[in-house]
Amino acid sequence: MTTLALELDDAVLSRPRLSILAALLGGDAVDFTFLQKNLGISDGNLGTHLRKLEAEKYIRAKKTFVNRRPKTWFEITPAGRNALAQLLRQLEEILAPAKSAAAPE
Amino acid sequence: MEDPDLLKDVRFLRDVVARTQPTCVNEYWPVTLMWGCVLTFGYVVCALLGIAHKVAIIPWVMPALIYLIALPLTWYLRRRVQSGIEERGVLPRCRKDLVFLWGSITAIGLLWTGALIVSGKIQGRWYALVFVWGSLYFIGYIMNGVLLSSEWFWAAGVMLASLVAALVAGPQFYWLPGIWMGGTMVLAGLLGRRNARLQPVPA
Numbered sequence: 001m002t003t004l005a006l007e008l009d010d011a012v013l014s015r016p017r018l019s020i021l022a023a024l025l026g027g028d029a030v031d032f033t034f035l036q037k038n039l040g041i042s043d044g045n046l047g048t049h050l051r052k053l054e055a056e057k058y059i060r061a062k063k064t065f066v067n068r069r070p071k072t073w074f075e076i077t078p079a080g081r082n083a084l085a086q087l088l089r090q091l092e093e094i095l096a097p098a099k100s101a102a103a104p105e
Numbered sequence: 106m107e108d109p110d111l112l113k114d115v116r117f118l119r120d121v122v123a124r125t126q127p128t129c130v131n132e133y134w135p136v137t138l139m140w141g142c143v144l145t146f147g148y149v150v151c152a153l154l155g156i157a158h159k160v161a162i163i164p165w166v167m168p169a170l171i172y173l174i175a176l177p178l179t180w181y182l183r184r185r186v187q188s189g190i191e192e193r194g195v196l197p198r199c200r201k202d203l204v205f206l207w208g209s210i211t212a213i214g215l216l217w218t219g220a221l222i223v224s225g226k227i228q229g230r231w232y233a234l235v236f237v238w239g240s241l242y243f244i245g246y247i248m249n250g251v252l253l254s255s256e257w258f259w260a261a262g263v264m265l266a267s268l269v270a271a272l273v274a275g276p277q278f279y280w281l282p283g284i285w286m287g288g289t290m291v292l293a294g295l296l297g298r299r300n301a302r303l304q305p306v307p308a
Contacts, residue, residue, distance in 0.1 A: 015114055022118055023125040027198050030125070034194030038124050066191055073196045 011056040012087050016041050016049045021076060021084045024059060029073035050074060058083055127197075130304050131254040131297040132190060135182045138294025143175045145287030152280065155231075202252055210245045214238050232279035239268050239282035246289065256296035260289040 012018055019039050024030065036046055053059045058080030062073050131137065147170045151163050190197050217237045221227040227234065246261035267285040271278045 015117070019118060019121045022121050025122065026125060026127040028127055029196040029198065031194040031196075037194070039121060064196070
């Protein structure tokens with residue numbers, strides 16, 4: 001593993017957490033069921049990953065009432081956006097040598 | 106050799122982004138359509154009052170229609186559309202960009218209207234208001250096209266065409282952009298409705 005790879009943010013570098021952040025990139029807040037349906041992650045698993053991202057302040061949860069029932073919405077924070085953008089930049093950097101080597105002479 | 110897991114991850118991420126990003130349609134098209142109908146109706150009423158020489162009532166027509174009909178209906182229709190979106194599990198964010206855009210357009214339009222009335226320059230030149238508001242709407246429609254959905258470019262095109270046509274055709278046609286101020290909103294509302302139905306909503 002390269003030094004660069006070791007610097008990658010573990011909180012983002014997992015398929016479920018990466019896909020949660022990607023799903024929230026549009027800027028709208030979404031509920032638990034929406035994420036579950038679109039990401040295909042089980043209840044418990046999704047809850048764990050959401051808690052981890054919330055603890056890192058990459059997403060925030062807000063509670064509202066819909067038809068008199070409490071509902072939790074999740075939205076990405078600026079820190080979450082930065083973390084995702086940084087990860088994508090780092091992945092590009094990792095791939096850069098391969099890209100230049102593969103380029104035709 | 107390609108790493109199948111890595112490719113699977115990349116494809117999965119691509120699909121997630123495609124499935125979950127907000128669509129480029131104006132889901133609030135009923136609000137647009139309603140404003141179009143109210144403004145067109147108001148303009149026709151003002152024109153009829155002008156023809157009947159009941160000029161004193163004209164300044165009260167639009168404010169009365171806006172405050173008594175358009176704003177309560179906006180609240181009701183907005184709430185209905187938003188409930189539909191919330192049922193899909195999405196809480197739409199407040200579009201501050203659009204709020205500031207139309208807030209600024211309204212403020213500038215009211216300042217121009219006020220200035221024209223207070224300075225007395227409006228006497229015999231009522232059409233100045235139509236051109237001021239028509240030009241401001243044109244800018245708003247272009248920005249709506251950029252920020253919200255593409256049907257607003259059609260509305261902007263029709264608005265600009267009516268402004269140019271009125272200028273070219275002369276004073277007898279200065280009423281034309283006025284009728285299209287509401288007309289373009291009706292057009293944008295109907296096109297928005299079509300686009301919203303054509304585009305599949307995210308699961």
